[in-house]
Amino acid sequence: MANATPPPISAQLARPSPSFRLRTSNLNNLRLRRVFDLFDRNGDGEITVEEICQALDRLGLGADPTELASTVAAYIRPGAAGLAFDDFEALHRALGDALFGAPPSPACEAAEEEDMREAFNVFDENGDGFISAKELQAVLDKLGLPDGRSIDRVHQMICSVDRDLDGQVDFSEFVHMMRAITVQSS
Structure with a gap:
């Protein structure tokens, strides 16, 4: 139609x-x-x-x-x-x-972890517990972000949070990254 x-x-x-x-x-x-x-x-x-x-x-x-x-x-x-x-x-x-309705009161750690897990799962497309460069690139590409066009840029992004240097982001590294992010007000 x-x-x-x-x-x-x-x-x-x-x-x-x-x-x-x-x-x-x-x-x-x-x-x-x-x-x-x-x-x-x-x-x-x-x-x-x-x-x-x-x-x-x-x-x-x-x-x-x-x-x-x-x-x-x-x-x-x-x-x-x-x-x-x-x-x-x-x-x-x-x-x-x-x-x-009104926004919820400040969430407890369990609720925050659930949100983190939900966000992590968006990137972890194959469900193996890790975000690979290919998975990150796919999500960035779906969002139309220019960083997704360059696998080198994607590798740089992963390296910036990959504390155990295995070339991918696990849930713990993802949580650490998300908690470190501060949104600057304009």
Whole structure:
């Protein structure tokens, strides 16, 4: 069915992913920053409604630009062309609160480890307990990140966290890396 109209974005959000908002704020902020950077195609530090529509289309989640514009407009600062990261974060938080209720209280270690395991499993495609250069490159490529185009760059990324020097990232190294990451506010 060519040119079928996608369901409205509000209908698509009625069945949110359980990972929409992770229990740990550091992982959530890191992931949200990466999403923001992916949506900000021209790198100007703002995401326009057009950029959001393009990103949703690429993800197979086409949205009605008019409906999206009316949802996003309340979060765009006067005089701005689009959402700055803080605005995008506020929109994400509001959508999360509307879909899931208030955010959970600070997570215990078990919940954090579960989130870490979920994130690790995204990269560990073959389930062997390690992230290889090939697996990391595949995920980066799927995300459309330029680092995924160069296997040398992927090897550098792995070497930067590979504490036991086996050429791959195990869960412990992944957790250590994730805990060391600090999201710099813009």
